[in-house]
Amino acid sequence: MNSTIKNMTEHVSVREFKDQAITADQKQSLLAAAQSGSTSEFVQAFSIIEITDQKLRNELADITISSPHVKKADTFYVFVADLNRQASILKAHNQSLDSLKNMESLIVSVVDTTIAAQNMAVAAESMDLGICYIGSLRNNIKRVAELLNLPKFTVPVFGMTVGIPATKNQHKPRLPQANQVATNTYDNQKFTDLKAYDQDVHEYYANRKTNASDTNWSEKNLTIFKQIRRPEVASFLKEQGFTLA
Numbered sequence: 001m002n003s004t005i006k007n008m009t010e011h012v013s014v015r016e017f018k019d020q021a022i023t024a025d026q027k028q029s030l031l032a033a034a035q036s037g038s039t040s041e042f043v044q045a046f047s048i049i050e051i052t053d054q055k056l057r058n059e060l061a062d063i064t065i066s067s068p069h070v071k072k073a074d075t076f077y078v079f080v081a082d083l084n085r086q087a088s089i090l091k092a093h094n095q096s097l098d099s100l101k102n103m104e105s106l107i108v109s110v111v112d113t114t115i116a117a118q119n120m121a122v123a124a125e126s127m128d129l130g131i132c133y134i135g136s137l138r139n140n141i142k143r144v145a146e147l148l149n150l151p152k153f154t155v156p157v158f159g160m161t162v163g164i165p166a167t168k169n170q171h172k173p174r175l176p177q178a179n180q181v182a183t184n185t186y187d188n189q190k191f192t193d194l195k196a197y198d199q200d201v202h203e204y205y206a207n208r209k210t211n212a213s214d215t216n217w218s219e220k221n222l223t224i225f226k227q228i229r230r231p232e233v234a235s236f237l238k239e240q241g242f243t244l245a
């Protein structure tokens with residue numbers, strides 16, 4: 001296993017950072033890595049907004065509810081799926097914006113954004129920095145868009161905190177490959193036989209140093225998905241110009 005893969009397999013989200021700044025060079029490297037990912041048909045359909053204003057940072061952190069570390073992390077970026085540049089090119093040529101509105105274009109921009117963010121995450125961890133994705137910005141996605149002055153055809157997908165780790169959780173065990181990797185066809189029986197993995201995850205939560213609890217992976221997923229989450233995201237996407245069709 002080379003050092004890149006070792007770093008990737010040791011990933012943990014970091015939620016406690018030292019009160020110490022990352023350097024301008026490190027930030028430049030993070031942004032260059034984010035910009036260098038693959039991008040569907042070279043459309044580069046994302047933007048990254050660094051939040052340096054502490055008042056704005058606090059407002060965004062309050063939206064997350066679950067992620068007060070957004071206030072304190074050295075650096076906080078918001079990753080925006082962004083087809084606004086394409087809208088402006090089309091408008092300048094008196095072309096219809098219809099092609100930007102459909103699910104395919106929305107997926108393209110969300111995927112491009114996610115690839116950029118994960119490139120940044122891998123780059124950060126290669127420099128011994130810690131990161132945490134902040135999807136809970138979508139608790140009030142409309143307000144986030146207002147706060148950042150986002151135009152139509154943009155979506156704030158998630159944030160990412162970056163800083164020097166003060167503490168780190170133990171690595172969370174991932175699904176056994178038997179539950180997630182198949183050859184030639186989807187293996188429903190193997191992929192849903194989660195007993196062994198539930199046992200692993202139960203052990204992880206029972207023995208971890210902070211926030212130990214009596215749960216497993218299936219129970220966690222039941223709690224998450226037994227209710228409909230953030231239904232207002234769909235109406236926000238429509239306001240931003242997407243038809244969801």
Ligand SMILES: Cc1cc2nc3c(=O)[nH]c(=O)nc-3n(C[C@H](O)[C@H](O)[C@H](O)COP(=O)(O)O)c2cc1C
Pocket residue numbers: 011012013014015064066067132133134135136137158169171172
């Ligand atoms: C898109 C996305 C959104 C996330 N949102 C949050 C968040 O709002 N707050 C938080 O503390 N962690 C967040 N996380 C981190 C996950 O909880 C974490 O990756 C997962 O529990 C696995 O733990 P690990 O990253 O330490 O391996 C998010 C992760 C992803 C990929």
